[in-house]
Amino acid sequence: MTAALAARGVELSFGETPALRGADLTVAAGEILAVMGPSGSGKSTLLHCLAGILVPDAGEIHVDGRRIDILGEAERSELRRDRFGFVFQFGQLVPELTAEENVALPLLLGGVRREPALRQAGEWLDRLGLAGVQRRRSGELSGGQAQRIALARGLVARPRVLFADEPTGSLDSLTGEQMMDLLVAAARERGTTVVLVTHEARVAAYADREVVVRDGRVTSLSPDPVAS
Amino acid sequence: MSVPLTLLGLLEREPSHGYDLKRDYDTYFGRGKSLPFGQVYATLSRLARDGKVVMDEVAPGEGPDRKRYVITEAGATEVDTWLAEPVAAEPHLQTVLFAKVVLALMLDRPAERYLDTQRAAHLQRMRELTEIKRTGGLVDGLLADHGLFHLEADLHWIDITAARLDALRTQVRS
Numbered sequence: 001m002t003a004a005l006a007a008r009g010v011e012l013s014f015g016e017t018p019a020l021r022g023a024d025l026t027v028a029a030g031e032i033l034a035v036m037g038p039s040g041s042g043k044s045t046l047l048h049c050l051a052g053i054l055v056p057d058a059g060e061i062h063v064d065g066r067r068i069d070i071l072g073e074a075e076r077s078e079l080r081r082d083r084f085g086f087v088f089q090f091g092q093l094v095p096e097l098t099a100e101e102n103v104a105l106p107l108l109l110g111g112v113r114r115e116p117a118l119r120q121a122g123e124w125l126d127r128l129g130l131a132g133v134q135r136r137r138s139g140e141l142s143g144g145q146a147q148r149i150a151l152a153r154g155l156v157a158r159p160r161v162l163f164a165d166e167p168t169g170s171l172d173s174l175t176g177e178q179m180m181d182l183l184v185a186a187a188r189e190r191g192t193t194v195v196l197v198t199h200e201a202r203v204a205a206y207a208d209r210e211v212v213v214r215d216g217r218v219t220s221l222s223p224d225p226v227a228s
Numbered sequence: 229m230s231v232p233l234t235l236l237g238l239l240e241r242e243p244s245h246g247y248d249l250k251r252d253y254d255t256y257f258g259r260g261k262s263l264p265f266g267q268v269y270a271t272l273s274r275l276a277r278d279g280k281v282v283m284d285e286v287a288p289g290e291g292p293d294r295k296r297y298v299i300t301e302a303g304a305t306e307v308d309t310w311l312a313e314p315v316a317a318e319p320h321l322q323t324v325l326f327a328k329v330v331l332a333l334m335l336d337r338p339a340e341r342y343l344d345t346q347r348a349a350h351l352q353r354m355r356e357l358t359e360i361k362r363t364g365g366l367v368d369g370l371l372a373d374h375g376l377f378h379l380e381a382d383l384h385w386i387d388i389t390a391a392r393l394d395a396l397r398t399q400v401r402s
Contacts, residue, residue: 038391183361202376202385205354212344221348 003062003159003226004029004193005050005219012045012224019045020056021216027161028225029064033185034160034195034204037213043197044165046213051084051163052076081109083095085159085192087183089149089169093138099149106157108125112168124152128182144175148182155186161193168203180206231263232271233310236303243284245297246272257366272297280306294325323383329389333397343390350379350386 005027012020019042027050037072048054049061055076061069079159080086085106095101103121108114112217120184125134128148138146147167151222167183168176184206187194194209206212211218231253238244238252244269275281276356280303283295301309325346332339357372358380364372389396 040381057366177361184362201354201380202358205351205358205376207355210348212347219344221344221351221390 002064003027004031004064005195006062007046007050007061008060008062010046010049010056010061011216012049012054012056013151020049022059023049023218024211024214025050025211026216026224026226027193027195029161029193029196030185030191030206031209031225032184032211034198034207034212035195035197036199036204038100039199041128041213044102045062046218047163047195047197048167049087051161052079052080052173081106082157083160085154085157087147087150087154087162087164087167091138091143092144093141093146093153095138095148098137099141099145100131102138102149102180103152103156105153110212120156121152124156125149127186128152128179129225138152143170144179147171147175147179151183151186154202155190156192159192161195163197165197166199167196168198168200173202176203198223230310231267232275232280232309235268236273236275236299236307237311239281239297243296245294245296249297250254261370273279275303279303319336325386329393329396330400333393333400339393339397340390343386343393347383347386350383354379 005025007023007025010020010023011018015145021042023042023046025046034044034176035043045054049056049066049069052061052063052071053076056069059069059133060067063079063083067186068076071079094105097105100118100121103112103124104112104117107120108115122134125131126149130145130152133141133145133149141149146172151167153162162183164183171179182204183194186192194207196203200202209220209222209225212221232341234253234257235249237364238249244252246265250265250268251271253350272281276283276297278298281297281299290334321366329339331337332342352374360372361369361376
């Protein structure tokens with residue numbers, strides 16, 4: 001299998017506090033990988049490095065074989081917009097925008113005209129069982145609805161990689177399961193690579209494989225599909 | 229799983245033949261391991277001997293499955309009592325895994341690696357159960373949930389133990 005993402009000896013400190021101390025990780029194309037670990041272990045920092053949001057102090061990050069940690073902010077920003085999708089714990093919808101505008105946002109930022117962007121957003125809302133909330137703003141949505149909208153926003157531009165950081169963390173078990181069912185089904189259908197940061201084993205169980213981050217290093221619990 | 233009490237419970241719905249009881253047991257409680265006919269009839273015989281069931285409509289010469297079993301009042305009382313009793317909340321204080329961790333620390337073996345191996349095995353089983361939930365029906369999904377919650381509790385214990393290995397090592401080797 002080919003690697004969609006790779007981290008090699010990644011180190012990053014916040015001031016005097018080391019967050020990553022030589023993290024190594026490979027994610028195969030189309031793989032759903034769960035990144036687990038205790039609070040403060042560095043798992044979210046690792047996700048942010050893989051996604052080009054943070055730049056490591058040392059080590060390398062590769063996306064489809066291209067080294068991205070040496071790119072400038074503008075190039076990394078373009079990469080994030082064109083290749084990556086994101087879902088965070090609290091959805092982080094833009095409160096001034098309606099549900100469908102939030103979903104359409106990555107398309108609009110990528111230069112798609114408003115009408116086709118909203119049409120595609122509407123299709124995703126339908127698919128995720130959100131028909132009828134298109135015009136609502138985030139304050140008028142339940143937590144589960146807001147998180148599904150965040151998922152639609154993360155997937156609407158057909159990203160190569162979806163980064164999900166505790167995507168069910170703000171939801172009850174049942175709503176969280178529905179969210180994971182939708183996320184996994186959409187990723188499988190499109191062959192999207194998923195990096196899923198979670199501290200919940202029930203969420204990690206949706207992934208193909210899991211790694212544990214401890215003290216800034218990665219421990220793989222099962223064979224790496226790229227190496228095997 | 230108590231087979232006699234489960235069969236009694238199934239009989240409380242309506243009088244049934246052994247074949248129907250086996251079919252329903254396998255459907256709801258078998259989970260891929262069907263109940264042998266021999267065990268069904270042996271259990272029903274014991275229940276009859278103990279006055280929990282009686283037979284009616286025995287059609288001579290048409291084989292054992294012509295016997296229809298009917299629950300008695302004593303049998304119904306037993307089902308009632310059993311259903312109302314809580315299942316023992318087993319604390320599992322001396323699990324095999326606990327023993328392995330303590331011994332590994334005593335013998336200076338890689339306890340953390342053992343815990344990681346166990347964590348991987350638990351997560352693999354959770355993946356299988358999650359797939360059953362995603363693709364199966366409600367009954368299978370709820371049973372899978374039961375397993376998932378237990379495995380998740382084990383994983384919490386594994387996490388907490390992993391975080392306290394140094395302290396535990398000091399204690400068991402002192």
